[in-house]
Amino acid sequence: MTTTQIADRATAVAARASELSKVYGTGETQVVALDRVTVDFRQGEFTAIMGPSGSGKSTLMHCVAGLDTFSGGSVRIGETELSTLKDKQLTQLRRDKIGFIFQAFNLLPTLTALENITLPMDIAGRKPDRRWLDQVIAMIGLADRLGHRPTQLSGGQQQRVAVARALASQPEIIFGDEPTGNLDSRSGAEVLGFLRNSVRELGQTVVMVTHDPVAASYADRVIFLADGQIVDEMLHPSADGVLDRMKAFDAKGRTS
Numbered sequence: 001m002t003t004t005q006i007a008d009r010a011t012a013v014a015a016r017a018s019e020l021s022k023v024y025g026t027g028e029t030q031v032v033a034l035d036r037v038t039v040d041f042r043q044g045e046f047t048a049i050m051g052p053s054g055s056g057k058s059t060l061m062h063c064v065a066g067l068d069t070f071s072g073g074s075v076r077i078g079e080t081e082l083s084t085l086k087d088k089q090l091t092q093l094r095r096d097k098i099g100f101i102f103q104a105f106n107l108l109p110t111l112t113a114l115e116n117i118t119l120p121m122d123i124a125g126r127k128p129d130r131r132w133l134d135q136v137i138a139m140i141g142l143a144d145r146l147g148h149r150p151t152q153l154s155g156g157q158q159q160r161v162a163v164a165r166a167l168a169s170q171p172e173i174i175f176g177d178e179p180t181g182n183l184d185s186r187s188g189a190e191v192l193g194f195l196r197n198s199v200r201e202l203g204q205t206v207v208m209v210t211h212d213p214v215a216a217s218y219a220d221r222v223i224f225l226a227d228g229q230i231v232d233e234m235l236h237p238s239a240d241g242v243l244d245r246m247k248a249f250d251a252k253g254r255t256s
């Protein structure tokens, strides 16, 4: 084993962006959405990504998750460099290694909660690990709602189904883009609690974009983006601490 491999094992990186750049458009209309971003998402860690609107949060998440192409640098999920993959392999990696939770719950209306949860695995032709699935369903507290369709569930319950769907296949990493953005604070707190539990108790890796300091306080660390660059990082964040940091950025923005 090389020194690099030993170091890699010690840090156990679920996903890594190195010098990642993303440029939209050309010439006058060119936008540098990501400007040489380097970041590790370690296994079993819950990371929140924060920053002003347009700072590149969604772009970073989409590029690392293999949902979007990038202009420079590299991304790896586990040991796999995304740039080495053909389209079909990338689709397969997304399906097998990555879970997604979006702001809009993205459940299929004609399927029951349980069918929605197992859909990605059904598509992949994989059998869910029944014990794991039961554990996930017990954790999100929807055992008595599994036969319900999304329209028969509240927003919070629908998002819990989406969380279970993301967890069900035991992906390498779960990405959420404002997963609590459409929820009231109580439902949001529940979903955030489940995400945190999935990290603490199940060893899941989670990366979540959020505007909400309270949501960010559920994470192990917060990275702050501004103009496509990582400008700060905070470990063991508290909601007040994150809020203060955001205010400090705003003040700096006004004086510079």
Ligand SMILES: Nc1ncnc2c1ncn2[C@@H]1O[C@H](COP(=O)(O)OP(=O)(O)OP(=O)(O)O)[C@@H](O)[C@H]1O
Binding pocket: 024, 025, 031, 032, 033, 051, 052, 053, 054, 055, 056, 057, 058, 059, 060
């Ligand atoms: N498809 C696109 N074409 C051109 N520019 C884009 C495209 N998508 C994003 N951008 C630009 O890239 C920059 C980063 O956008 P991104 O969506 O990553 O921001 P964000 O931090 O997620 O913002 P928000 O908090 O509003 O969701 C912005 O300036 C945006 O206008």
Ligand SMILES: [Mg+2]
Binding pocket: 057, 058, 059
């Ligand atoms: Mg966004």
